[in-house]
């Protein structure tokens with residue numbers, strides 16, 4: 001297992017659509033383990049493969065609170081099958097958009113079909129934080145970020161601010 005670098009905005013890969021997984025083999029399981037390690041290392045509650053530069057439809061989530069036992073959940077090829085009319089609002093952050101929190105209204109309940117680690121088709125109905133988190137991660141697989149809920153102007157301001165503070169690994173001062 002290894003902790004991967006998380007890609008942050010601006011980076012065009014975050015706008016790309018991820019490809020479905022065809023077969024759940026050793027490489028896919030290793031990818032999921034790496035995603036969990038990377039997510040826990042950054043204190044995140046969800047991570048999509050695209051955020052470490054891999055355009056595969058895989059997301060990992062753990063919405064357990066700090067004093068609870070870990071509850072790692074992984075979703076391969078997740079597809080939203082149903083969304084409730086009732087909505088809920090959370091202030092969402094994203095590991096790919098540092099220090100930015102945006103209030104987003106989403107359907108409160110979602111039903112998602114996915115493939116589990118054994119390659120079996122499963123269905124989950126979730127609400128609350130898990131529902132919001134899963135919708136947020138599935139958005140990543142379709143190249144959609146929380147800043148896409150904002151106007152272009154607000155989005156540009158956030159990206160500009162993050163670009164300025166981003167470390168440039170190629171820059172050396174000698």
Ligand SMILES: [Zn+2]
Nearest residue numbers: 093094095096
């Ligand atoms: Zn995110």
